[in-house]
Each structure stands twice: as structure tokens, then as C-alpha cells.
Amino acid sequence: MPKPRANWTPEVTRTFLELCVREKNNFNWEYKQLTKLGWQNLYPDFYKITGLTHWDEKKLHNKFRDLRTHFIKWRNLNFMKSDLGRDKHTGDITAPPDYWDDTNLVHCPALFALFNC
Secondary structure, X not given: OOXXXXXXXXXXXXXXXXXXXXXXXXXXXXXXXXXXXXXXXXXXXXXXXXXXXXXXXXXXXXXHHHHHHXXXXXXXXXXXXOOOEEOOOOOOEEOOHHHHHOOOOOOHHHHHHHHOO
């Protein structure tokens, strides 16, 4: 019997990204991804918070890879716009409010925290 497809809702994606950022902040990160320990810490917390225990680890790895790929493409295409910048005090990305409405990335701050090294 085939495994059910993953339905990545915005809430589930946000939870996943927040857990990834937590592991990165706990230094369970190397180069562009979580370490083995980072993944081992993430799995039980993700399953406990979301209740999606039928999702296997490969689904999480694939989502991570897809988010990174889409983020890099988005950054390369959009970061050159003249109305984007960085806040000197916080380091956050600054843009006019309508800019964020034009993007499909609901979780942009978390994505920048993870992949904008």
C-alpha cells in the first residue's frame, strides 16, 4: 500500500521551520543543513507537536531540501530589487509592505534565518 502524500499546510511548515531554526541556534548545523544530532532532536518534537507520526523522515528531509531550493531561487531573483535592504540595527530584511504580499514565501524570516548564511 503506498504511503499517503504529505500535506504541508502553512502551520505545519511554520512548525517545521521553527524547529529547524531552534536546532541551528543550538549549533546542530553544519554548512547548509542540520547535523545528524539536529535531525534526531527535530523528529520527535515535530511528531509530538504536529501529530503527524505517519510521516517518515524522508518527507521532512525532502521538505527541507525543497524549502532551501525555493528560497535560494527566490533570493536570487528578488533580492536585487532596489526597494529591498537590511535594517542596520536588527539585520532583518526591510521592504515595503506590498513586497511581502507579492511573494509566495509565508515564512520568509525563518527561511532567512536558516539559509541566508
